[in-house]
Amino acid sequence: xxxxxxxxxxxxxxxxxxxxxxxxxxxxxxxxxxxxxxxxxxxxxxxxxxxxxxxxxxxxxxxxxxxxxxxxxxxxxxxxxxxxxxxxxxxxxxxxxxxxxxxxxxxxxxxxxxxxxxxxxxxxxxxxxxxxxxxxxxxxxxxxxxxxxxxxxxxxxxxxxxxxxxxxxxxxxxxxxxxxxxxxxxxxxxxxxxxxxxxxxxxxxxxxxxxxxxxxxxxxxxxxxxxxxxxxxxxxxxxxxxxxxxxxxxxxxxxxxxxxxxxxxxxxxxxxxxxxxxxxxxxxxxxxxxxxxxxxxxxxxxxxxxxxxxxxxxxxxxxxxxxxxxxxxxxxxxxxxxxxxxxxxxxxxxxxxxxxxxxxxxxxxxxxxxxxxxxxxxxxxxxxxxxxxxxxxxxxxxxxxxxxxxxxxxxxxxxxxxxxxxxxxxxxxxxxxxxxxxxxxxxxxxxxxxxxxxxxxxxxxxxxxxxxxxxxxxxxxxxxxxxxxxxxxxxxxxxxxxxxxxxxxxxxxxxxxxx
RNA sequence: GUCCCCUUCGUCUAGAGGCCUAGGACACCGGGUUUUCAUCCCGGCAACGGGGGUUCGAAACCCCCAGGGGACGCCA
Numbered sequence: 166x167x168x169x170x171x172x173x174x175x176x177x178x179x180x181x182x183x184x185x186x187x188x189x190x191x192x193x194x195x196x197x198x199x200x201x202x203x204x205x206x207x208x209x210x211x212x213x214x215x216x217x218x219x220x221x222x223x224x225x226x227x228x229x230x231x232x233x234x235x236x237x238x239x240x241x242x243x244x245x246x247x248x249x250x251x252x253x254x255x256x257x258x259x260x261x262x263x264x265x266x267x268x269x270x271x272x273x274x275x276x277x278x279x280x281x282x283x284x285x286x287x288x289x290x291x292x293x294x295x296x297x298x299x300x301x302x303x304x305x306x307x308x309x310x311x312x313x314x315x316x317x318x319x320x321x322x323x324x325x326x327x328x329x330x331x332x333x334x335x336x337x338x339x340x341x342x343x344x345x346x347x348x349x350x351x352x353x354x355x356x357x358x359x360x361x362x363x364x365x366x367x368x369x370x371x372x373x374x375x376x377x378x379x380x381x382x383x384x385x386x387x388x389x390x391x392x393x394x395x396x397x398x399x400x401x402x403x404x405x406x407x408x409x410x411x412x413x414x415x416x417x418x419x420x421x422x423x424x425x426x427x428x429x430x431x432x433x434x435x436x437x438x439x440x441x442x443x444x445x446x447x448x449x450x451x452x453x454x455x456x457x458x459x460x461x462x463x464x465x466x467x468x469x470x471x472x473x474x475x476x477x478x479x480x481x482x483x484x485x486x487x488x489x490x491x492x493x494x495x496x497x498x499x500x501x502x503x504x505x506x507x508x509x510x511x512x513x514x515x516x517x518x519x520x521x522x523x524x525x526x527x528x529x530x531x532x533x534x535x536x537x538x539x540x541x542x543x544x545x546x547x548x549x550x551x552x553x554x555x556x557x558x559x560x561x562x563x564x565x566x567x568x569x570x571x572x573x574x575x576x577x578x579x580x581x582x583x584x585x586x587x588x589x590x591x592x593x594x595x596x597x598x599x600x601x602x603x604x605x606x607x608x609x610x611x612x613x614x615x616x617x618x619x620x621x622x623x624x625x626x627x628x629x630x631x632x633x634x635x636x637x638x639x640x641x642x643x644x645x646x647x648x649x650x651x652x653x654x655x656x657x658x659x660x661x662x663x664x665x666x667x668x669x670x671x672x673x674x675x676x677x678x679x680x
Numbered sequence: 681g682u683c684c685c686c687u688u689c690g691u692c693u694a695g696a697g698g699c700c701u702a703g704g705a706c707a708c709c710g711g712g713u714u715u716u717c718a719u720c721c722c723g724g725c726a727a728c729g730g731g732g733g734u735u736c737g738a739a740a741c742c743c744c745c746a747g748g749g750g751a752c753g754c755c756a
Contacts, residue, residue: 189756303681331754358683366754373756397751492691495706
């Protein structure tokens with residue numbers, strides 16, 4: 166409260182509160198992104214400020230337009246809309262970093278001229294070797310300042326020869342960076358802990374650290390509310406603000422969402438994609454409410470609240486710092502409560518129909534079952550699994566003439582791993598994957614598919630399981646296969662090790678086929 | 681390995697030095713309602729990581745330890 170008072174009346178008397186969410190479009194829309202967006206949005210709107218969305222797509226190799234679309238769609242589905250963004254524009258655009266290259270180049274030139282940044286011509290090989298030596302000697306890995314010794318002539322010569330280079334920032338060698346975290350108070354980090362961060366990559370695109378600071382300043386962001394994982398790089402950011410002579414924003418690091426084992430929430434251990442929760446039939450109101458109770462509570466203790474109610478009562482200083490475990494059981498209870506209390510019969514019918522009979526999905530399913538049914542009443546028993554979550558299966562379902570339960574488990578685990586690595590989600594790629602797995606295992610495709618039929622459709626006989634995986638998508642397929650592995654007794658750490666070895670063999674097996 | 685952050689029931693949390701015999705919710709266990717089940721209602725189980733201080737008084741403030749997590753990329 167005191168901090169707030171000081172900031173509002175002394176440090177930045179007129180500044181309108183502006184916060185942002187800055188997702189990187191490199192994968193599925195993550196619940197962690199929605200979580201941080203929710204708190205940023207509540208904070209901004211409560212102060213009659215603005216919440217903006219910026220796309221951080223400076224990693225050209227991993228960013229995709231598809232992922233950007235999915236993220237925007239998922240955030241909107243949850244009711245997290247923004248005042249400015251790549252889709253709606255605004256006075257501080259463009260809001261996609263890949264379209265702001267000129268801005269970054271101008272700013273990097275300033276640092277280069279002032280000697281606050283320098284060109285580094287070191288090869289990836291040299292840096293790898295350096296890191297390896299440092300790790301071996303139990304030193305903190307980091308750049309050794311090699312190119313700092315280059316003379317102006319050396320630099321000009323290398324530039325003329327078009328030797329690839331990056332731009333790194335200079336960092337003080339002594340002293341410490343002291344900054345305030347809104348939730349934690351003073352944090353001190355010694356400058357010797359801070360690496361000479363690359364600011365501009367050899368593809369001339371900025372790194373996160375650089376683009377983020379430049380954009381946050383130009384977009385007039387007053388409060389940076391982000392995940393705890395960024396605490397250690399905050400000194401780099403503060404140093405950049407200082408170099409440019411800019412007023413840094415107020416930093417506020419939120420606790421990280423956790424898996425049940427307390428590690429940072431990850432899709433290997435827990436479904437993290439917002440689309441998964443949508444496909445499983447969670448209501449957006451329930452999911453966003455649930456995220457709002459991670460590290461935060463309403464002052465009156467109520468647990469069911471809308472995003473507007475949260476915003477009205479919001480107080481960021483009441484965020485608790487222990488990393489909250491994402492507990493699906495409590496989410497289930499909340500979602501049920503929303504269905505029971507917020508939907509009357511008519512609304513329920515409408516919501517259900519909208520969820521179940523998505524026309525794109527239906528048009529893919531219909532061809533699979535139309536020729537297999539004799540009565541319309543056969544449809545639900547045959548294809549009900551398309552509208553289900555996890556299936557009620559048991560280890561008895563996996564009994565098979567040729568395959569042992571252990572083999573079933575191996576097939577299932579290898580299939581998930583392979584599905585996760587699929588560069589493109591098409592029916593053909595799923596089929597190809599099953600074919601090669603069957604060749605690799607030296608068994609017929611029919612047998613390879615058996616455990617997948619049980620895991621995905623719940624029965625040994627059903628519509629094409631390959632099409633089913635393709636239509637259900639990675640999130641649901643992964644959840645069902647994982648559930649099946651659990652039903653078969655799960656995998657021990659020892660099993661995982663062996664399976665990973667088998668996976669490597671499988672990948673070796675795949676290589677010649679791809680030539 | 682180095683640095684940083686965190687620590688209340690199994691889980692989400694309340695707690696601003698005396699309202700704490702530590703409250704609520706999920707889960708779990710009992711009971712009631714219900715033709716079954718679910719819902720709903722009632723009850724129960726269950727926590728301040730450890731050790732030192734400060735104080736008349738500590739879950740709360742300070743220190744140490746332990747445990748957990750995170751960061752150390754031309755990823756974000």
